[in-house]
Structures are given as structure tokens and as C-alpha cells.
Amino acid sequence: MSGEIFFAAAGMGRKARGQALVAKDGFSARYDLDRVRGVFSRPDHNLAGERYAGRVLVLDAAKGGVATAWMLHEMKARGVMPAALVLNAVNPIMVQGAAFADFTMISGFDRDITQAIANGAWVEVDPTGERPFIRVTQSSA
Amino acid sequence: MKLTDEEQALRTGAFGRAAQWAIEHQIKVGDYLGARDFVAVSQAHVMADTESLGLAGVEWLEHLARLPAQERRVRIPTITDPRGTDFAAAHRLKQQPWMLDLERRAIAALEALGLLMTNTCINYQTIMPPVLGEHVAYGDTGVVIYCNSVCGARSNFEGGPSALAAALTGRTPRYGYHLAERRQATLVVNVGFTPRELNDWGALGGIVGRLAGDYWQVPAVVGIERVPTSDEMKHFGAALASYGSVALFHMAGITPEARRLDEVLAPGRTVRSHDVGEADIREFQESYAEAIESVDVVVFSAPQLSLIEMAQVAGMLAGRRAQIPLLVVTSPQVKADADRMGLTARIEEAGGTVLSGMCFYQSYAREMAEANGWRRLATNSAKLVNIIGGYGYRPALMSMQACIDAACNGGRIAP
Numbered sequence: 251m252s253g254e255i256f257f258a259a260a261g262m263g264r265k266a267r268g269q270a271l272v273a274k275d276g277f278s279a280r281y282d283l284d285r286v287r288g289v290f291s292r293p294d295h296n297l298a299g300e301r302y303a304g305r306v307l308v309l310d311a312a313k314g315g316v317a318t319a320w321m322l323h324e325m326k327a328r329g330v331m332p333a334a335l336v337l338n339a340v341n342p343i344m345v346q347g348a349a350f351a352d353f354t355m356i357s358g359f360d361r362d363i364t365q366a367i368a369n370g371a372w373v374e375v376d377p378t379g380e381r382p383f384i385r386v387t388q389s390s391a
Numbered sequence: 392m393k394l395t396d397e398e399q400a401l402r403t404g405a406f407g408r409a410a411q412w413a414i415e416h417q418i419k420v421g422d423y424l425g426a427r428d429f430v431a432v433s434q435a436h437v438m439a440d441t442e443s444l445g446l447a448g449v450e451w452l453e454h455l456a457r458l459p460a461q462e463r464r465v466r467i468p469t470i471t472d473p474r475g476t477d478f479a480a481a482h483r484l485k486q487q488p489w490m491l492d493l494e495r496r497a498i499a500a501l502e503a504l505g506l507l508m509t510n511t512c513i514n515y516q517t518i519m520p521p522v523l524g525e526h527v528a529y530g531d532t533g534v535v536i537y538c539n540s541v542c543g544a545r546s547n548f549e550g551g552p553s554a555l556a557a558a559l560t561g562r563t564p565r566y567g568y569h570l571a572e573r574r575q576a577t578l579v580v581n582v583g584f585t586p587r588e589l590n591d592w593g594a595l596g597g598i599v600g601r602l603a604g605d606y607w608q609v610p611a612v613v614g615i616e617r618v619p620t621s622d623e624m625k626h627f628g629a630a631l632a633s634y635g636s637v638a639l640f641h642m643a644g645i646t647p648e649a650r651r652l653d654e655v656l657a658p659g660r661t662v663r664s665h666d667v668g669e670a671d672i673r674e675f676q677e678s679y680a681e682a683i684e685s686v687d688v689v690v691f692s693a694p695q696l697s698l699i700e701m702a703q704v705a706g707m708l709a710g711r712r713a714q715i716p717l718l719v720v721t722s723p724q725v726k727a728d729a730d731r732m733g734l735t736a737r738i739e740e741a742g743g744t745v746l747s748g749m750c751f752y753q754s755y756a757r758e759m760a761e762a763n764g765w766r767r768l769a770t771n772s773a774k775l776v777n778i779i780g781g782y783g784y785r786p787a788l789m790s791m792q793a794c795i796d797a798a799c800n801g802g803r804i805a806p
Binding site for chain 1: 783
């Protein structure tokens with residue numbers, strides 16, 4: 251529903267807007283992405299085949315290895331990256347990667363954020379205040 | 392975060408611009424994750440292969456490397472994770488000159504920062520294992536989980552930039568597994584089957600990883616009937632870290648912080664429990680091998696092979712010949728011993744290729760697949776199976792013996 255707002259426990263980076271790409275699945279730049287083509291490439295990922303550039307990814311938890319810490323920076327340099335990451339749970343690698351790349355990320359909600367945001371909804375993410383949040387600006391069609 | 396006088400000085404640039412960047416980065420990370428202060432670390436292990444770094448990351452390292460020597464050097468012993476190639480064998484993998492050029496640039500920059508180019512993910516078997524209670528800043532999830540769980544060291548997953556930051560400041564934010572209270576078990580896994588083969592240990596790790604679910608979960612495994620070897624712990628831990636993003640496990644009666652299960656269960660706290668049996672381990676492996684009758688390449692990697700595993704591969708190849716590419720990946724430290732002891736020659740005379748200082752999935756796996764026509768891959772590493780699907784491969788998880796049989800039978804997998 252447009253106008254709904256969900257507060258996160260922590261955030262970093264700048265304000266971002268985009269269309270949400272939502273799944274009850276994890277996120278790892280190494281395991282899940284074809285970073286050249288900008289698509290989810292792990293066959294059993296719920297977003298397999300989906301393009302992620304410019305989208306606000308709303309996913310469950312950070313997964314996988316340490317490579318994401320470098321890869322977010324590399325993806326940003328090439329301009330093929332999500333607009334923001336919104337996660338139920340982070341691991342240190344996602345935090346380190348977002349800090350290194352100056353990337354927008356918020357995490358930690360009082361509900362399952364992948365159930366709260368509809369796939370395709372337009373959202374804004376604001377990690378800059380005392381209480382970081384994601385707000386639905388336009389419901390999905 | 393509460394900062395000491397020295398940490399304040401690091402912030403002002405008194406120790407140079409590299410350390411100034413490093414402490415600012417660490418404060419950002421520490422603030423996000425709720426760290427109250429820093430903890431001194433004795434070693435760092437940096438993952439920085441060029442497939443992850445990309446050109447942007449290499450240029451960033453070169454920027455640091457151009458600083459004056461007194462401003463850029465690491466402050467504690469700092470070693471490296473595998474690189475993206477073995478220069479001596481790159482042509483056999485059909486890696487491209489641009490990949491090697493980028494690797495050379497990254498190596499030169501890392502050396503200028505004072506890193507020891509160990510190029511290994513099995514430093515706990517070959518370099519200097521940490522001791523119980525030692526705070527370290529390790530990259531590579533397999534290194535972290537082994538050193539936390541089997542050695543009793545204290546580390547979080549430190550991605551390349553953060554491990555390098557720790558190396559430059561000699562400390563890391565005190566959160567997660569640097570804190571005793573975070574090291575208590577959050578779930579118990581009752582195991583009714585003690586694995587025998589390395590792939591079975593990896594499969595068990597994968598299952599426990601899926602059950603655990605995220606970084607902040609600490610599984611306590613109960614029911615393992617004998618003390619696993621270092622290689623078995625290596626495959627179990629690497630898969631657990633890979634499937635679950637888990638950084639610490641306990642094995643009741645075996646690992647040092649869980650001589651008894653109640654040592655890692657907080658009094659009065661109830662944790663969830665799960666049962667895992669032999670059928671679960673078989674089902675896990677069969678889910679990957681389904682509908683694969685033959686493979687294009689056999690890979691032993693992830694983690695790099697110990698000297699003992701190298702000897703096992705050489706023994707299983709005796710009197711046989713691989714008919715498809717058989718890649719055997721180890722560390723530079725083990726490779727030197729394997730050369731000296733004739734293991735490398737025995738593997739290569741049987742048609743295998745021994746690679747050193749790299750890791751298969753960190754070495755432009757997608758480009759290697761396209762250049763060599765590799766799509767279906769057999770391995771005994773559950774970790775590799777979990778990762779390599781994202782690079783376009785169809786993997787099968789099998790025992791070391793079954794992998795070698797497949798390699799010597801033109802890739803055909805025995806039914």
C-alpha cells in the first residue's frame with residue numbers, strides 16, 4: 251500500500267529510490283549474480299534470470315562468502331548495481347562491502363520485510379536519519 | 392565507538408593516509424554492527440583475487456601502494472588468500488592475458504603494502520594456525536570457521552577491504568565472534584551418522600548450514616563418533632560456512648570450547664534442535680548428481696588440498712590415466728612439498744594438472760568454462776558445488792575415488 255513505511259535497525263549510505271525486486275531468498279554477489287550481464291544467475295535462486303541494475307533489492311539475509319566486500323565496489327564502478335539493498339539480516343561482509351562502496355543498505359525489521367514489500371512496488375530508502383526506513387511510494391501494478 | 396588515544400591519532404592521519412582510511416572504514420562497520428570498541432588482532436588474512444577486485448579494486452589498491460612507504464605498510468603479519476591464477480599453468484586453463492596482467496598489478500600493489508603472498512585458504516594447515524583465544528582478522532569463510540571452531544581463535548568474516556584495514560591498524564571492531572557471549576550455541580544438530588568420505592563431511596556441513604540459516608547462528612553438532620581429521624573438519628567447515636554463512640560451530644566432545652555440550656549452552660536457554668541422518672546426507676548429494684551421466688571436468692579445490700589429500704589423489708591415479716581435464720588445486724606451500732616428494736609428477740603423468748596458489752572458483756570460472764567448453768563438473772567439495780552453479784556449471788558432488796573414476800572413464804559417472 252502506498253505510503254507504508256517500515257523502520258530498520260541500522261542503515262548506511264545515501265537516500266535511494268527504485269522499483270523493488272523482492273524474494274524470500276538470500277544475497278551473495280559471488281554466488282548469485284552474473285555481474286557482467288547484471289542478472290541473478292544461480293539457477294535455484296528465487297530471482298534467477300531477473301535483472302537487478304537500478305532495482306531496490308528486498309531480500310532475506312546476506313549469504314555466502316567474503317567476495318561481496320570487493321564486488322559491490324566493482325559493480326558500482328561499472329554502473330551495473332542495485333539502487334539499494336534491504337535485508338532482514340546482514341552478515342559482516344555485506345556491511346563491510348556497503349561501507350567500502352558507499353552503498354545504500356538498511357537491515358533489521360520488526361517483521362519479515364520480504365513479506366511486507368510487494369514485488370514491483372516503487373520505494374524510497376532513507377538510511378540517513380536516526381531511524382532508517384523504506385517507504386512504499388507507489389504500489390505495484 | 393569508544394576510541395583510545397592511538398585510535399584517535401589514526402583518525403587524524405598521524406599514522407599515514409592508508410591507516411586513516413582504514414580506521415574510518417572500521418568505525419563505519421563497527422557502528423553498524425554495534426561494536427563498542429576495538430580489539431587488537433595478531434594476524435590478518437586478505438582475500439583479494441582480481442575476479443572479485445575487478446579493475447576498480449586493483450586501481451584502488453594501486454592508489455594505496457603509491458603512498459610513501461611509511462604511510463602504507465601493514466602493522467601486523469598479513470597473508471593472502473588464493474589468487475585468480477597460477478601463472479605457470481594459466482595457458483592450460485585458457486585464461487586470457489588481461490587476467491594475468493590484472494593479477495600482476497594486484498600482486499605488486501599488495502606486496503608494496505607489506506603483505507606476505509601466501510596465496511592460500513588452508514593457512515591453518517600450512518602457515519601458522521592461531522591458538523585458543525587469539526583474536527585475528529581473517530578473510531575466506533573456510534579459514535574463519537576452521538580457526539574459530541577447531542582452533543578456538545576469534546574472528547569474524549573479514550572481507551578483503553576490512554581485513555586489509557585490520558592489517559593497517561592492527562585492530563578490528565569488537566563485535567560478533569570476538570565476544571564470548573556470541574560464541575554460545577544457538578541450535579543443536581543431532582547427527583546419527585559419522586561421515587567417512589570428505590564429500591560426506593561437506594554434505595553434512597551443507598545440511599547444517601542450511602539449518603542454521605545465517606551468520607549469527609552457532610550450531611553445536613552432537614553425535615560425531617570419532618575425532619575428525621583436519622581435512623574432514625576443513626570440508627565440513629567450508630561447506631557449513633558456504634551454505635549457511637556460518638562462522639563458528641561446536642562439535643560436542645571434540646572442539647575446544649565444547650568439551651561438553653553444556654559449555655556452549657547458556658544456562659536456562661532453550662535452543663532449537665534438529666536431527667540429521669545418513670539418508671539426509673545421501674539425499675543432499677543425489678540432489679546435485681540428478682540427471683548428470685557424464686562430466687566435462689573434474690576439480691579438486693575449495694579448499695586447497697593438503698599434502699595428505701595430494702598423496703591420496705596420486706595414489707588413486709596410480710596405473711591409470713585421466714581422459715578429461717582433472718584439476719588438482721593446492722597451496723604454494725604444499726606444492727613445493729608435493730614437487731619434492733614426487734606427488735606432482737605422479738598426478739601429472741596420469742594426465743592431471745596440479746595448480747598452485749589459486750582456487751578454481753576465484754579464477755574466472757565463467758570465462759574458463761566458455762573457453763574450455765566445460766559445463767558439467769565433478770568434485771568432492773560441497774563448497775565448490777554450492778558456488779559454481781552461479782558461474783554456469785552443473786556440478787556433481789562425489790567421493791574423491793568416484794571423481795577419479797569419472798576422469799579416467801572419459802567423464803562417465805558410474806551408475
